[in-house]
Amino acid sequence: MIKPIVEMENVSFHYGERQALSKVNFIINEGDFIGLVGPNGGGKTTLIKLLLGMEKPTAGKIELFGQPIRKFKEKSKLGYVSQKANSFNSGFPATVEEVVTMGLTSKLGYFRRLTRQDKLHIYEAVEKVGMTDYLSENIGELSGGQQQRIFIARALVSDPKLLILDEPTVGVDAENVEKFFDLLHELNQQNISLLLVTHDIGTMTHHASKVACLNKTLHFHGNPNEFQTLSKDKLSDFYGHPLHLVTHEH
Template sequence: MNKTIVEMQDVSFYYGDRQALSHINFSIEQGDFIGLVGPNGGGKTTLIKLLLGLVKPTNGMIELFDQPIRKFKDKNKIGYVSQKANSFNRGFPATVEEVVTAGLTSKLGYFKRPNAKDREKVYQAVDKVGMSSYFKENIGNLSGGQQQRIFIARALVSDPQLLILDEPTVGVDAENVDKFFDLLHELNQQQISLLLVTHDIGTMTHHASKVACLNKSLHFHGNPKEFNDMSKDQLSDFYGHPLHLVTHEH
């Protein structure tokens, strides 16, 4: 039986008087690849903020790696890749090497220079995502899909056990989306647990080991086959509106 690395028990969260999450019971086991889906405003971003410790639950309990979240200090165990495609400044004057090295800031501090071992870790992270030939390239010269690989490398350089990705394929063309999911599958095979927030249900269910459907409460948490076997009416009830699924051929 795999070890549980994230545990949420009866978690609710309010923004003032507005409830964003209601009585969430959710877990991530070591080696999981979980696709988190649901409508806009359904609480997906709030759940991520809770796991990253950016906000505190109004009610309930969260444990990370067998520790209450308030006592959890080993932040390097969790990597995070944000939704950046629509906001990244392509004129930002930084090379791939420099962007990925920034992922070591929590370890090095802001003023310590990376040593030879650190630089080797940076190269290995870039190589792991298949971008070593772009090591000295300015990141602004890369495509959206290539940039996302670099942002994953930046998250991987601190050797996380859990990688959280928030809509990472926004703005990435269809061909590169398939390659991107193949990369995530490879990382998962290397025992990195993944929590992927996405609207691309059709592609995600080909790769994820579990699916969680969130719309303020957790409506589904199980394997992709059970999720795919649900009727459109059931899914529309979860989402709160009619749902149109697009399936990608593999």
């Protein structure tokens, strides 16, 4: 039976006076690969912040893995690769291994240090993203695409059931974007659910198993093929401005 791992029911959120989300109903099932698209300021990042517990909804209910979000303590089940992950200070003296190790911080808890088992786990995560040769390199010396992989490894190391990626392909060249999606598909096949936020609708409909379109409210949530058959006008309505949709042929 397919279990929902995220359930949002009538969730609204305000930044002061300004409404960012209005009555959003959103479900992520186990094994989903969901592309979340929508215009800038449409509330994509807010939705992620709510899921991660960085903000509390003004109204509505959020459940994670069948538990109300207030009671949800297993933060390591959620992996998060932030949009800002790439904007760290590139001179920061941290090796790839050290960066990936950071992903275990919450799982270990305070005062605990790494065991040999944890070390093996770190190497596995780095191997999954194909960066084993770079373990002892400084993160700042890698290319944007390679850094992105390392940040995914960091999110993977705590064995998340849901991986949330916020605009992960910004600043990554086309060839590496393809490789990046190959990696995401592999992870998805290993039963990691994915929520990928992007404004690139074309790639999204090509790769994701479901698409959700968010502009304050959730306008569409379902099969990408259906999403593509929506009329251009309707899509432009969602976005609030005319839209040029680039479709990718197989």
